[in-house]
Amino acid sequence: MTERVNQYVLESRDFQQLLDALIKRGYQVLGPAVRDGAIVYDVVESLSDLPIGWTDEQETGRYRLRRRNDEALFGYVVGPQSWKKYLHPAEVRLLTAERSGRTFRILNNEPAPPRRAFLGVRACELAAIAVQDRVLEGDRYRDPIYAARREGIFIVAVNCTQAAPTCFCTSMGTGPRVRGAYDLALTELVGPGKHEFVIEAGSDAGAEVLAELAPSAASEALCREAEAAVERAASQIQRRLDTTGIRDLLYTNFDHLRWDNVAQRCLACANCTMVCPTCFCTTVEDVSDVTGTHAERWRKWDSCFSQNFSYIHGGSVRSSAKSRYRQWMTHKLASWIDQFGNSGCVGCGRCITWCPVGIDITEEVRAIRESPASSKESSHGKP
Amino acid sequence: MSSKVRRKPRIAVFKFASCDGCQLSLLDAEDELLGVAAALDIAYFPEASRAMVKGPYDIGLVEGSITTHHDAERIQEVRRQCKTLIAIGACATAGGIQALRNWKDVDEFIRIVYATPKYINTLKLSTPVAEHVPVDFELRGCPINKHQLIELITATLAGRKPNVPTYSVCVECKRKGNVCIAVAQGVACLGPATQTGCGALCPSFDRGCYGCYGPMESPNTESLSNQFRILGQNNAEITRAFRGFNAWAWQFRKASEESERT
Ligand code: SF4
Ligand code: SF4
Ligand code: SF4
Ligand code: SF4
Numbered sequence: 045m046t047e048r049v050n051q052y053v054l055e056s057r058d059f060q061q062l063l064d065a066l067i068k069r070g071y072q073v074l075g076p077a078v079r080d081g082a083i084v085y086d087v088v089e090s091l092s093d094l095p096i097g098w099t100d101e102q103e104t105g106r107y108r109l110r111r112r113n114d115e116a117l118f119g120y121v122v123g124p125q126s127w128k129k130y131l132h133p134a135e136v137r138l139l140t141a142e143r144s145g146r147t148f149r150i151l152n153n154e155p156a157p158p159r160r161a162f163l164g165v166r167a168c169e170l171a172a173i174a175v176q177d178r179v180l181e182g183d184r185y186r187d188p189i190y191a192a193r194r195e196g197i198f199i200v201a202v203n204c205t206q207a208a209p210t211c212f213c214t215s216m217g218t219g220p221r222v223r224g225a226y227d228l229a230l231t232e233l234v235g236p237g238k239h240e241f242v243i244e245a246g247s248d249a250g251a252e253v254l255a256e257l258a259p260s261a262a263s264e265a266l267c268r269e270a271e272a273a274v275e276r277a278a279s280q281i282q283r284r285l286d287t288t289g290i291r292d293l294l295y296t297n298f299d300h301l302r303w304d305n306v307a308q309r310c311l312a313c314a315n316c317t318m319v320c321p322t323c324f325c326t327t328v329e330d331v332s333d334v335t336g337t338h339a340e341r342w343r344k345w346d347s348c349f350s351q352n353f354s355y356i357h358g359g360s361v362r363s364s365a366k367s368r369y370r371q372w373m374t375h376k377l378a379s380w381i382d383q384f385g386n387s388g389c390v391g392c393g394r395c396i397t398w399c400p401v402g403i404d405i406t407e408e409v410r411a412i413r414e415s416p417a418s419s420k421e422s423s424h425g426k427p
Numbered sequence: 428m429s430s431k432v433r434r435k436p437r438i439a440v441f442k443f444a445s446c447d448g449c450q451l452s453l454l455d456a457e458d459e460l461l462g463v464a465a466a467l468d469i470a471y472f473p474e475a476s477r478a479m480v481k482g483p484y485d486i487g488l489v490e491g492s493i494t495t496h497h498d499a500e501r502i503q504e505v506r507r508q509c510k511t512l513i514a515i516g517a518c519a520t521a522g523g524i525q526a527l528r529n530w531k532d533v534d535e536f537i538r539i540v541y542a543t544p545k546y547i548n549t550l551k552l553s554t555p556v557a558e559h560v561p562v563d564f565e566l567r568g569c570p571i572n573k574h575q576l577i578e579l580i581t582a583t584l585a586g587r588k589p590n591v592p593t594y595s596v597c598v599e600c601k602r603k604g605n606v607c608i609a610v611a612q613g614v615a616c617l618g619p620a621t622q623t624g625c626g627a628l629c630p631s632f633d634r635g636c637y638g639c640y641g642p643m644e645s646p647n648t649e650s651l652s653n654q655f656r657i658l659g660q661n662n663a664e665i666t667r668a669f670r671g672f673n674a675w676a677w678q679f680r681k682a683s684e685e686s687e688r689t
Binding site: 079080081082084105106107108109123124125129134135308309310311312313314315318319329330331332333334335336344345346347349350351352363364365397398400401 | 459462463465466577578580581584585587590592593594595597598601602603604605606607608609610611612613616618619620633643644645646647649650651653654
């Protein structure tokens with residue numbers, strides 16, 4: 045088959061060469077690392093920085109690291125952080141101003157972000173980056189901070205060969221096989237007496253790095269094995285979110301009793317939005333020093349779960365937790381489609397795992413779908 | 428004096444029932460202190476200077492809770508003397524750790540502790556300043572965060588709204604890139620129900636949040652208590668968790684009383 049022409053095999057013992065090739069090209073390589081009981085993203089310089097032999101166990105409101113019985117490098121699913129950490133950082137200084145006499149000067153000397161390579165981008169994460177691309181630079185309104193950080197990112201994607209119980213990429217059409225814009229894609233194959241990667245290039249930059257590694261072509265059998273491994277991940281996925289007519293479903297059920305039910309559980313703590321790889325909302329804070337000669341403007345992650353987020357003259361529009369959860373879920377799954385043409389959810393499951401009380405977006409949709417009602421009926425319906 | 432020369436705003440610091448930790452935050456702000464001294468006339472601050480300039484004052488910082496009849500009268504006078512009155516710290520904003528006595532018989536304590544109980548003249552409850560006089564701003568924390576204090580003073584001088592968020596500790600915890608210890612380690616953390624301000628200090632060191640900054644803007648203590656039960660906490664432990672420095676803040680009070688009843 046023709047597509048096989050592009051597939052090569054990289055032995056795990058040669059994996060460092062891939063890191064070296066990227067570092068040599070001036071990339072700061074960011075990838076998975078074990079820290080504080082989870083797999084997070086951090087600077088990766090050598091093979092030993094990677095979460096060798098670690099995996100995660102995830103369920104609603106619960107995450108635990110576990111040892112694997114092999115030396116897999118990518119044998120985990122997704123952790124609490126996403127690439128948003130680098131592309132759309134939690135806190136950015138927008139400007140600094142100094143007063144001198146009766147005038148002031150704007151100082152803008154933020155260093156340019158380094159050239160970066162992302163190692164270990166999953167299918168759902170690749171989709172999430174595409175969602176944020178659309179929001180933050182896919183329009184006449186372009187966020188220059190995002191654009192500067194996004195440009196020239198080298199993406200090493202990894203196909204999932206296992207899924208967490210919280211994953212539902214298959215429902216959202218985003219995974220577990222990577223699609224779209226990557227430079228290199230890996231499928232890890234690990235078993236008794238073997239540990240190798242099927243690797244393919246998705247761009248010229250990727251092909252150049254690949255050529256330098258001089259890998260041998262992957263055999264037909266190995267390619268099939270890699271495909272089967274990804275299939276296995278897909279078949280492990282039990283969580284479903286039925287997206288049929290989801291936009292209208294949520295729009296017509298804005299007064300469903302389920303929103304009261306979820307509000308009883310929801311802490312309005314904002315964890316779901318912080319971990320979501322597509323949530324992009326921010327607040328702007330102006331700070332000045334006590335002498336009034338130095339001022340800074342900062343942009344920080346905010347959330348539709350915070351009261352001030354919907355503050356307009358006179359007060360907060362969404363004062364109840366009910367209205368805030370409804371806003372979040374309806375935006376993510378319905379009004380995002382009107383705004384940007386696609387769903388705001390890629391099915392990564394982070395909001396499910398990292399919600400301190402285990403609220404599950406797929407369950408909330410199911411509950412509404414099971415007893416959809418017009419607003420009048422719903423206020424008399426069963427709880 | 429020409430009317431062009433503007434007098435520096437006068438600040439006064441008052442103490443009620445408290446440990447002094449909050450007012451010391453001001454002294455602890457070494458880097459900013461010179462700026463504060465240049466911008467403000469520190470008119471009354473017994474803890475830090477001999478200056479005892481009489482009121483009125485432009486800004487009054489009040490530390491401590493109201494626990495005696497004398498306090499209750501003095502806070503009225505303090506209010507009259509201050510244009511802007513700011514309550515600082517868990518004692519002044521929620522009654523402090525000493526509000527634990529609000530659930531006990533104070534007379535019994537007095538009998539047990541003091542050799543001559545008749546010298547002790549105290550109120551039954553330890554209460555926040557706002558229960559006695561109108562307060563312009565409440566700066567939370569046990570102790571307060573010095574950066575928030577400087578920000579509050581700066582904003583007050585500049586006539587702008589201070590950046591003192593009222594959302595949960597979780598927001599700052601996540602912005603810092605912390606791994607949530609509630610989810611990843613099963614630690615009972617009060618962060619989701621607590622107002623931020625500390626920069627998620629305890630969760631950054633693998634300890635659950637103790638609730639130093641009191642209830643966040645819309646705390647769901649019932650749901651969090653249920654989650655604590657799932658994490659293996661019993662009712663006595665849940666009562667203790669909410670009954671800390673901000674025990675008398677009504678949402679925490681309600682939560683601790685509910686778990687005490689169950
Ligand atoms: S949601 Fe899909 S792509 Fe994302 S980690 Fe899970 S299996 Fe992989
Ligand atoms: S809403 Fe939840 S599952 Fe969907 S992309 Fe965000 S964090 Fe992932
Ligand atoms: S859904 Fe969960 S994570 Fe999101 S605000 Fe509510 S309690 Fe917090
Ligand atoms: S560790 Fe505590 S404060 Fe931090 S996100 Fe988790 S629950 Fe919130």
